[in-house]
Amino acid sequence: MSKLLVTDTTLRDGSHAVSHSFSPEFVGEIVSKLVAANVPIIEVSHGAGLSGSTIQQGFSTHDEWKLIESAVANKKDSKIASLFVPGIGTRPEIITAANIGIDVLRIAVHCTEADVTQQYFEQAKKSGLETVGFLMMSHTQPASVLAEQAKLMESYGADCVYIVDSAGALVPEGVRERVAKLKESLSINVGFHAHNNLGLAIGNTIAALEAGANQVDGTLRGLGAGAGNAPTEVLVAVLNKMKIETGINLTILMDTAEEIIAPVFQYPLVIDRDNLAAGYAGVYNSFLLHVREAAAKFNINPVSIIEELGRRHAVAGQEDWILDVAIELAQKQLVR
Numbered sequence: 400m401s402k403l404l405v406t407d408t409t410l411r412d413g414s415h416a417v418s419h420s421f422s423p424e425f426v427g428e429i430v431s432k433l434v435a436a437n438v439p440i441i442e443v444s445h446g447a448g449l450s451g452s453t454i455q456q457g458f459s460t461h462d463e464w465k466l467i468e469s470a471v472a473n474k475k476d477s478k479i480a481s482l483f484v485p486g487i488g489t490r491p492e493i494i495t496a497a498n499i500g501i502d503v504l505r506i507a508v509h510c511t512e513a514d515v516t517q518q519y520f521e522q523a524k525k526s527g528l529e530t531v532g533f534l535m536m537s538h539t540q541p542a543s544v545l546a547e548q549a550k551l552m553e554s555y556g557a558d559c560v561y562i563v564d565s566a567g568a569l570v571p572e573g574v575r576e577r578v579a580k581l582k583e584s585l586s587i588n589v590g591f592h593a594h595n596n597l598g599l600a601i602g603n604t605i606a607a608l609e610a611g612a613n614q615v616d617g618t619l620r621g622l623g624a625g626a627g628n629a630p631t632e633v634l635v636a637v638l639n640k641m642k643i644e645t646g647i648n649l650t651i652l653m654d655t656a657e658e659i660i661a662p663v664f665q666y667p668l669v670i671d672r673d674n675l676a677a678g679y680a681g682v683y684n685s686f687l688l689h690v691r692e693a694a695a696k697f698n699i700n701p702v703s704i705i706e707e708l709g710r711r712h713a714v715a716g717q718e719d720w721i722l723d724v725a726i727e728l729a730q731k732q733l734v735r
């Protein structure tokens with residue numbers, strides 16, 4: 400097996416968990432540490448991707464382009480990736496990010512919407528970028544549907560397609576069958592991105608590797624939306640034990656997670672009631688901060704909002720449903 404490619408997305412998925420408050424200085428410091436640890440790909444952007452700083456997705460405290468410039472300035476031999484969500488980002492932002500010097504664009508859509516990504520893959524290729532397709536909320540579709548979507552992305556120019564467990568809802572068997580189907584269907588790399596709502600982020604990532612995944616994600620200390628991601632340092636420790644070569648320096652990861660990332664946590668990253676409810680109901684992790692705000696505003700149990708969003712199969716971009724559901728539930732309480 401060629402060397403496994405690990406992408407650290409602390410500075411992108413982790414952005415959700417710190418209310419998009421990373422500074423250019425902090426980004427430069429973390430990128431330097433990840434580069435020193437030999438992490439091959441480092442993702443940096445707003446949690447919702449290029450141009451994600453909006454009222455619906457949460458405003459960034461700093462100019463996103465300055466964050467990306469700082470990452471590029473410190474990247475040395477590592478590659479800088481940015482996420483891109485069609486409908487949030489537009490083609491000019493791809494050009495701007497390429498001109499700043501990113502190397503990889505990760506194009507993320509709900510896992511049945513690959514058909515809207517063609518123009519963005521084409522633009523990314525035109526701009527000289529490597530490309531990754533990110534099939535979000537992959538638990539909602541069977542392997543056969545995901546494979547069809549992934550083949551569309553491959554035809555548009557994707558160099559890799561990821562199974563993305565956005566709600567942390569998959570169990571290892573579900574990961575294995577999805578990754579194996581993509582491996583069977585594609586001639587490009589296959590990746591996996593975990594969330595830890597059921598305590599399975601590491602286990603699921605190993606299941607993805609056993610099914611043939613070539614690229615996997617992690618975040619330092621698991622800093623990420625909702626229940627967080629597979630902690631990169633833990634993942635590398637487990638891979639070392641399994642004699643799977645990554646070329647990554649575990650000590651630098653452990654020290655950076657402990658000494659620099661842990662102090663920036665705004666709340667403990669635990670599988671609390673809301674995070675477990677989201678994984679169990681299959682609800683998108685980046686909804687959770689907004690769910691908690693709405694629950695507090697209307698004095699209702701956040702789990703009742705999460706369970707209703709799960710029943711309605713809410714997907715990325717439907718953050719406005721959170722408030723609608725909260726208002727409906729509050730009104731029901733009033734009429735009891």
Ligand SMILES: C[C@H](O)CC(=O)C(=O)O
Nearest residue numbers: 412446447535564565685
């Ligand atoms: C835009 C999302 O945060 C992408 C992601 O990390 C996920 O779906 O998980």
Ligand SMILES: [Mn+2]
Nearest residue numbers: 412565623624
């Ligand atoms: Mn994620």
